[in-house]
Amino acid sequence: MVAKKPRVVIVGAGVAGLTAAHRLCAAGGGQQFDVSVVEASFRAGGRVLTSEFAGHRVEMGATWVQGIDGSPVHALARDAGALAADLLPYERMDGFPDRVLTATDGGEVVDADRVARPVEKLYRAMMEAARAGEAHGGGGVEEYLRRGLRAYQAARPEKAAAGDANNNNKEVEDALLAMHINRERADTSADDLGDLDLAAEGEYRDFPGDHVTIPGGYSRVVDHLVAALPNGTVRFGLRLRRLDWGQAPVCLLHFADDGALAIAADHVILTVSLGVLKASISKDASADDAIAFDPPLPQFKRDAIARLGFGAVNKLFMEVEPDEEFIGGDGGEPPEEFPFLHMAFRGHVSRIPWWMRGTESICPVHAGSSVALAWFVGREAAHLESLPDEEVIRGVQATLDSFLPGPPRWRVKRIRRSGWATDPLFQGSYSYVAVGSSGEDLDRMAEPLPRGPSADDGRAAPPRVLFAGEATHRTHYSTTHAAYLSGVREADRLLQHYS
Secondary structure, three states: OOOOOEEEEOOOHHHHOOOOOOHHHHHHHHOOOOOOOEEOOOOOOOOOOOEOOOOEEEEEEOOEOOOOOOOOOHHHHHOOOOOOOOOOOOOOOOOOOOOEEEOOOOOOOHHHHHHHHHHHHHHHHHHHHOOOOOOOOOOOHHHHHHHHHHHHHHHHOOOOOOOOOEEEEEEEHHHHHHHHHHHHHHHHHHOOHHHEEEEHHHHOOOOOOEOOOOOOOOOOHHHHHOOOOOOOEEEOOOOOOOEEEOOOOOEEEEEOOOOOOEEEEEEEEEEHHHHHHHHHOOOOOOOOOOOEEOOOOHHHHHHHEEEOOEEEEEEEEEEEEEEEEEEHHHOOOOOOOOOEEEOOOOOOOOOOHHOOOOOOEEEEOOOOEEEEEEEHHHHHHHHHHOOHHHHHHHHHHHHHHOOOOOOOEEEEEEEEEEEOOOOOOOOOOEOOOOEOHHHHHHHHHOOOOOOOOOOOOOOOOOOEEEEEHHHHHOOOOOOOOHHHHHHHHHHHHOOOHHO
């Protein structure tokens, strides 16, 4: 007699799902489990998607490796041969810019030494204190930052230099703080920083070392994981519609609305996004954007899903070129390189559309590049997805013309943008701990089902539905290494169960 191998179906071919599959497929010389990965789309990677635009390699999704010392994702990128730079320019190949042009709408350049850098130093120090667990006051991050700026302004001695445009200019400082708040929104995916829990910031962790992008593209990491799996492990075009998990010992996964296509499994590892899970517990859930659970998810799981935050972050790439009218007119000389532009909105230029005002910067993807990048979050990100290219270009052009000093020098030639907010397979980008939630909810996200002891012998029930993905890791949530670590965790949970 040959013992039947436990069948494990992993839903989602992102980093979490592929990592879990790789670990289980290697167990027992590849003979311990029958492993399948089912993916709704026709590509692997999930929220990892490398593309090309205007001769540059760009990331439409995951961009950074947040710390390289001990990072499993950095190790994967090395093993995949994706860290060696090649001839194709790639995003942020020179890291973070050390020289920026900070301006207000209206074209006023902000004094870097006396105004811009002190406010940036204050912002960084406050966020470092928050992540060290040293912030006080509770509530949301935005009010914490605004309290800090008010205290900074109140502590500054009054000066009598009446002719100094930047002396004691609270309006500019307020606009600079709002600029940094927009940056923090993009880092965390929180539409409103007032909804980002201050206390939870003390639990978030990056790996030590530099933050880097991957020269060969993030998708090379995904390709490396897929190539390591047995042929046929990943099946594409299978979108989970219903999961019947209440009848021991197996689960039944339905991939068609009429139930005609179904797969039985001893264990399911669910790696869908928190956005899909939120849609699945919504009263307005439909078959097009949700998974039906039978029985419904238990209340502790539903509460954690509802309380945690999950936001949309989109990237807008722009190919820019010198304005021919400027070069051919009185200006004569072509402009210098496109600047690393940081934007402090004061609300003085009405032609700038509202959705541009939630953006911190428009910066070249690396020094000297003709491709620039801006990040959009929350309501601005969702609105950006609804606009035709021509309207987006007009909005960006109006912003550049308002912020860059002197006559118009740059023209937006074409654009490329991501669309995570309205993608039904994700419905957003990454998770955050919202006010009213806590790290305990991230732990609850990771708990397998059923919960509690078995009715037969009182021991822990065999895990039938397991949860992985970035929103299930308490300290690294929102990152690709959280997805990786969660995949390892759930694979190890099954290995321990059968040990």
